[in-house]
Amino acid sequence: MSSEQPIQSPGNQFTPNNPLPQEAKVPDEIAKFSPQVIAEMDAHLAKYPVQRSAILPLMFIVQRERGGYLDPPGVAFLADKLGVRITDIWEVATFYSMINTEPVGKYHLQICRTLSCKILGADKITEHCTQRLGIKPGETTEDSMFSLSEVECLGSCGTAPMMQIGFDYHENLTTEKIDEIIENCRGGRMSNGVR
Amino acid sequence: MFIGAIGCEPLQLARVSLENSTSLDVYRRNGGYEALRKALTMSPDDVIAEVKKSALRGRGGAGFPTGMKWGFVPKDSPKPKYVVCNADESEPGSFKDRYLMERDPHMLIEGMLIAAHALGSKTCYIYTRGEYRYLIEIMDRAIAEAREAGLVGGKILGTDFACEVHTHTGAGAYICGEETALLNSLEGLRGHPRMKPPFPAVAGLYSCPTVVNNVETLTAVPDIIKMGGEAYQKLGTEKSGGTKLWSVSGHVNRPGVYELPMGYDDMEKFIMEDCQGMTNSRKLKAVIPGGSSVYIMPASDILGKDVRMDYEGLVAAGSMVGSGGFIVMDETVDIFESTKNLTDFYKHESCGWCTPCREGTDWLVKVFKRIAKGEGQPEDAQLLLDLCDNIEGKSFCPLGDAAAWPIQSAIKKFPEDFKRHLAPMLETRESIAAD
Ligand SMILES: Cc1cc2nc3c(=O)[nH]c(=O)nc-3n(C[C@H](O)[C@H](O)[C@H](O)COP(=O)(O)O)c2cc1C
Ligand code: SF4
Ligand code: FES
Numbered sequence: 001m002s003s004e005q006p007i008q009s010p011g012n013q014f015t016p017n018n019p020l021p022q023e024a025k026v027p028d029e030i031a032k033f034s035p036q037v038i039a040e041m042d043a044h045l046a047k048y049p050v051q052r053s054a055i056l057p058l059m060f061i062v063q064r065e066r067g068g069y070l071d072p073p074g075v076a077f078l079a080d081k082l083g084v085r086i087t088d089i090w091e092v093a094t095f096y097s098m099i100n101t102e103p104v105g106k107y108h109l110q111i112c113r114t115l116s117c118k119i120l121g122a123d124k125i126t127e128h129c130t131q132r133l134g135i136k137p138g139e140t141t142e143d144s145m146f147s148l149s150e151v152e153c154l155g156s157c158g159t160a161p162m163m164q165i166g167f168d169y170h171e172n173l174t175t176e177k178i179d180e181i182i183e184n185c186r187g188g189r190m191s192n193g194v195r
Numbered sequence: 196m197f198i199g200a201i202g203c204e205p206l207q208l209a210r211v212s213l214e215n216s217t218s219l220d221v222y223r224r225n226g227g228y229e230a231l232r233k234a235l236t237m238s239p240d241d242v243i244a245e246v247k248k249s250a251l252r253g254r255g256g257a258g259f260p261t262g263m264k265w266g267f268v269p270k271d272s273p274k275p276k277y278v279v280c281n282a283d284e285s286e287p288g289s290f291k292d293r294y295l296m297e298r299d300p301h302m303l304i305e306g307m308l309i310a311a312h313a314l315g316s317k318t319c320y321i322y323t324r325g326e327y328r329y330l331i332e333i334m335d336r337a338i339a340e341a342r343e344a345g346l347v348g349g350k351i352l353g354t355d356f357a358c359e360v361h362t363h364t365g366a367g368a369y370i371c372g373e374e375t376a377l378l379n380s381l382e383g384l385r386g387h388p389r390m391k392p393p394f395p396a397v398a399g400l401y402s403c404p405t406v407v408n409n410v411e412t413l414t415a416v417p418d419i420i421k422m423g424g425e426a427y428q429k430l431g432t433e434k435s436g437g438t439k440l441w442s443v444s445g446h447v448n449r450p451g452v453y454e455l456p457m458g459y460d461d462m463e464k465f466i467m468e469d470c471q472g473m474t475n476s477r478k479l480k481a482v483i484p485g486g487s488s489v490y491i492m493p494a495s496d497i498l499g500k501d502v503r504m505d506y507e508g509l510v511a512a513g514s515m516v517g518s519g520g521f522i523v524m525d526e527t528v529d530i531f532e533s534t535k536n537l538t539d540f541y542k543h544e545s546c547g548w549c550t551p552c553r554e555g556t557d558w559l560v561k562v563f564k565r566i567a568k569g570e571g572q573p574e575d576a577q578l579l580l581d582l583c584d585n586i587e588g589k590s591f592c593p594l595g596d597a598a599a600w601p602i603q604s605a606i607k608k609f610p611e612d613f614k615r616h617l618a619p620m621l622e623t624r625e626s627i628a629a630d
Pocket of ligand 3: 112113114115116117118152153154155156157160162287288289
């Protein structure tokens with residue numbers, strides 16, 4: 001890191017009109033992580049002169065380790081680790097669509113609904129998934145195996161229609177491909193793209 | 196999907212199809228890091244002068260001259276300076292940055308290092324949208340490889356130049372592509388835009404001088420240094436230097452990432468020949484040439500019109516280069532529906548910071564929904580335009596304008612598609628009046 005001292009971050013921006021979720025109350029428990037996971041977090045922290053900058057990379061790690069979402073003990077851990085208030089963590093978490101504040105299924109199917117995918121049949125793909133899984137976008141199956149979401153353009157417009165499962169891209173989708181993917185998920189033969 | 200150059204030698208796409216194109220070895224065997232070596236023998240001012248001569252304009256959407264932007268960074272500031280690469284690429288229709296990083300990560304690292312030398316910076320960040328996790332992994336591997344080879348870190352290429360390159364992840368917010376929102380996000384805050392001025396060049400990341408450039412902009416820099424600014428400019432036109440990547444999607448037979456010389460003549464030939472024409476031989480209805488935020492072009496403004504593909508040519512044709520997200524729509528597309536789709540996008544992505552955009556996009560969606568349900572009022576097309584008028588130019592950042600423009604141009608260029616949805620209501624009203 002350079003020897004010059006950077007000016008500190010300009011501080012917090014409050015949004016009084018944005019109510020915090022119920023869970024924002026102080027939890028009794030602080031999440032614990034293995035030394036490997038802590039080392040992974042510290043590698044991110046080392047990139048920045050201001051610790052708070054690592055908030056998103058760390059949130060992704062906590063979310064991965066805590067069953068796919070940011071639970072109150074995970075939030076308490078982040079506040080502690082970054083030296084900020086619990087509300088600061090919620091404030092950021094609720095802004096970004098990839099940070100889950102509710103549990104999601106093991107396989108999170110995120111279908112792009114934006115224009116290029118739409119004109120090449122995204123609706124049909126979503127409908128097909130809805131039929132096969134028995135859930136609508138925004139829902140999770142009872143066995144917590146699948147969640148379905150509609151998301152905005154994922155930078156795959158040239159290979160539309162498409163979806164992401166976890167972080168994995170699945171492109172040039174057809175209803176046959178969807179059947180195959182769901183089959184493979186059920187048979188445990190497919191990565192859920194969580195990294 | 197096609198990826199390659201048409202009408203010029205591939206420059207940014209020169210290595211994308213090589214085997215092992217992400218490896219340092221292949222990059223170096225094909226002239227990689229020679230531009231950095233050359234740049235390090237030049238003074239920072241000379242590097243900036245070459246970039247100015249190249250007529251390179253920012254490829255992130257705004258098209259601001261890159262050399263001029265670099266020139267705004269104060270030389271005498273005691274604060275550290277930062278180079279930030281904008282790899283947020285969330286504009287519907289754009290996917291070029293993705294393939295640049297996926298296939299040629301070292302080109303981006305080299306471009307950033309040259310920028311860092313020119314600006315006196317020791318730290319670079321690559322802000323990548325959260326969904327592009329696999330690209331962060333590719334970039335991290337490339338950075339580690341470069342560090343191993345003495346190209347990142349201290350004593351770069353045996354000189355006194357020292358510079359770190361780090362990746363950073365976003366987490367799903369289109370607004371974080373806007374450079375000041377990006378900087379807030381990089382500081383660990385919500386991604387709301389900041390007031391300008393001060394511009395990032397003066398007070399950016401951690402209030403320090405910062406240059407934010409798009410992936411495609413930074414990856415153009417090594418070639419500019421290698422061939423000289425003037426030679427690069429001559430590949431394109433006087434005001435739009437060099438080559439440009441177009442992300443082509445929609446109803447064409449060969450979608451893909453196309454590298455064209457700036458000033459490529461003409462758009463009709465591009466669609467019908469280079470992209471191998473329309474799927475199922477249907478008729479062309481419309482093109483959004485520069486990503487979702489630019490004016491839609493009806494076929495009648497393209498066919499037989501010799502539309503030149505560069506900054507000036509597209510403005511003359513009634514649209515913009517934007518991010519180069521080229522969306523082609525055939526006669527089966529209902530422009531009312533496609534405009535509704537984009538309006539849903541902007542409503543979802545409005546960051547909520549300012550009232551005209553937050554409330555305005557919400558109302559736009561409500562009106563679109565009611566028309567789609569067949570409950571539209573005859574005045575609704577005008578109501579949409581009035582709402583746009585209350586957003587455009589009155590929002591805190593350009594996202595508001597970007598939400599209004601597609602609607603304004605769609606209603607103007609395709610009034611029949613809107614009238615068709617409003618017609619049933621008109622008829623009922625008339626029959627009630629007649630009773
Ligand atoms: C709403 C909004 C979204 C933007 N998204 C991006 C983006 O995803 N990538 C990008 O490079 N620039 C984006 N920009 C433009 C940036 O603000 C900025 O102009 C650009 O990163 C500067 O780099 P350049 O000069 O190399 O183009 C966006 C601007 C706005 C207003
Ligand atoms: S125009 Fe929209 S995106 Fe921009 S600051 Fe206002 S609410 Fe946020
Ligand atoms: S519109 Fe679906 S990936 Fe771009």
